[in-house]
Amino acid sequence: MVNTSTLNIRHILWRAKTLYPESQLVVKTRAGHLRYKSYHEFVIEVETFAKSLQGLGIKQGDHVATLLWNTWHHLVAYYAIPSIGAVLHTLNPRLHPDEMAYILNNTNDxxxxxxxxxxxxYQRLSEKARFDLILLVDALDNARGTNAINSIPGEFVLYDDLVGSGRERESEVEWPSLDLYSPAFLLHTSGTTGKPKGILFSHGQIALAALTLTSSTTFGISHEDTILQVVPMFHVAGWSLPYAALLCGSKLVLPGIHPRPKDLLDLIQSQACTFAAGVPTVWQDILDEAKSSGIDVLAPKLRVAIGGSPPRENLIRALRTFGIQIIHGWGMSEVLVGLQSKTKGGEESPDKLLWQGVPAPFLEVKLGSLGGPSNDVPWDEKTPGELLVRGPWVADGYIGGKHQEAFDNEGWFHTGDVAVISPKGEVKIVDRTKDLVKSGGEWISSVEVEQGLLAHPGVRDAAVVAVPHPRWQERPVAFVIPHTGVTLEEGELRVHLERIMPKWWIPDEILFVEELPRTPTGKVVKGQLKEVWMKRKGEEK
Structure with a gap:
């Protein structure tokens, strides 16, 4: 029988304490200073906080929520809360307050x-969601400077006071028995397709996802790495990087509150970071900052993972001019670690730069047919289908048993992403099922048309939506943001698109806008763009 007793987050903490006590954590403080801590100091803080939580009566199975940036306190919470058998619930502050209230009413933190x-x-939510206790991580003098501190509903305690009393307590932490099925981490989707959906991951799922990030086929995280935690730790478990880093004894850099592109660029350079991950907009902003500062090299050995939404080809090429190895990835809240492709050197064709790549180890993929019988779709690099995935860290349902139609009885999660797969198993996401344009019975990929628009040097951003058409059922319409100081004409973009795609794919209209509506995680809200187009048509009539 296989012994799985070490497949848990507390084992990662044991490795940090036993194998890598001298490894470094670099934390940017609220005042903007860099504070250097060892793993040894970190483990002591985790154990003290864990003991303090138990002193408050937090027991195995209880939920503890966080509203924190990528900070020291958040990293401590990442380890202390699950290690005592409680469930860490990361709240995304970028969600609308109504969505946050909906989440809190269904989780009993x-x-x-x-x-x-x-x-x-929190004040806006306090009438809809009550906690037994509020732990404020800021020093009391700073907190008193806010208008909110004097009117916090319910009892609150300062983190430093709680941990200080924990240090004085002679008792040891009572570590409960954990196994790979013990619940550890609760997160929610961003609500792009209705109300946010809760996903509860176990210790084993988190541990395996972290281990997978050490594979050379994924991010290749190792003891030699210096990792900048760009991905918010309140988003999809920070892409599991806070766990992978300590698993290997990597140097981990936490950028603190409200990190700006300049802050991130400074940390990449000053700490000689070798790995960082983020969404395309973050990397575009960092590149813009580097160019404006006359910087030619971000860091000599930097690897960059891009995910969250498809990057444009120009961004990937621009990053490569800085000597950066690109890892183009794909994942979802339900899929902690998904697909990765690596671009190194100049041998790849332009099209291959935009492929999400092969599945991570122990993750399986296949394509299901679109809009018809549930048949498998061939891996011929041409035929699109809905991407299905399954694996040990892929969610098998949502809390409360809602929306179970996304999970079938063979363990496949139906992602809602439309993809093609090459004979070699390389995956390219071409759209979301809800965003495909069905024109005259044929499918048009909104993502492919967007990538075509983004290939024009004058286009900064673009989104394509399907709108009703009396003859063809649906037709594409594009919303385009030009680069600052650039004047674009619709005809110019049409000529550009005609060179690179079928004529019937070209949008019927190209509208120029100043911004695109986005979700808290940076995805374009295409439903709002459709409403803009419908309103415009109504006004024209």
Missing amino acids: RVLLIEKDFLPL
């Missing part, structure tokens, strides 16, 4: 760990 930045948000 006992304690909230919060930074002062989010106190006004």
Whole structure:
């Protein structure tokens, strides 16, 4: 029988304590200073906080929520809360307050760990969601400077006071028995297709996802790495990087509150970072900052993972001019670690730069047919289908048993993404099922048309939506943001698109806008763009 007793987050903490006590954590403080801590100091803080939580009566199975940035306190929570058998629930402060209230009404969190930045948000939620205790991580003098501190509903305690009393307590932490099925981490989807959906991951799922990130086929995280935690730790478990880093003894850099592109660029350079991951807009902003500062090299050995939404080809090429190895990835809240492709050197064709790549080890993929019988679709690099995935860390359902149609009885998760797969198993996401344009019975990929628009040097951003058509059922319409100081004409973009795609794919209209509506995780809200187009048509009539 296989012994799986070490497949849990507490084993990662054991490795940090036993194998890598001298490894470094670099934390940017609220005041903007860099604070250097060892793993040894970190483990002591985790154990003290864990003991303090138990002193408050937090027990195995209880939920503890966080409203925190990528900070020291958040990393401590990542380890202390699951290690005592409680469930860490990361709240995304970028969600609408109504969505946040919906989440809190369905999760029964006992304690909230919060930074002062989010106190006004909590005040708006306090009547709809109550906690037994609020733990404020900021020093009391700073907190008193806010208007919110004096009107926090319910009992609150300062983190430093709680941990200080924990240090004075002679008792040891009572570590409960954990196994790979023990619940550890609760997160929610961003609500792009209705109300946010809760996903509860076990210790084993988190541990295996972290281990997978050490594979050379994924991110290749190792002891030699210096990792900048760009991905918010309140988003999809920070892409599991806070766990993979300590698993290997990597140097981990936490950028603190409200990191700006300049802050991230400074940390990449000053700490000689070798790995960082983020969404395309983050990397575009960092590149713009580098160019404006006359910087030619971000860091000599930097690897960059891009995910969250498809990057444009120009962004990938621009990053490569800085000597950066690109890892183009794909994942979802339900899929902690998904697909990765690596671009190194100049041998790849332009099209291959945009492929999401092969599945991570132990992850399986296949394509299901679109809009017809549920048949498998061939891996011929041409035929699109809905991407289905399954694996040990892929969710098998949502809390409350809602929306179970996305999970079948063979363990496949129906992602809602439309993809093609090459004979070699390489995956390219071409759209979302809800965003495909069905024109005259044929499918048009909105993502492919967007990539075509983004290939024009004058286009900064673009989104394509399907709108009703009396003859063809649906037709594409494009919304385009030009680069600052650039004047574009619709005819110019049409000529550009005619060179690279079928004529019937070209949008019927190209509208120029100043911004695109986005979700808290940076995805374009295409439903709002459709409403803009419908309103415009109504006004024209």
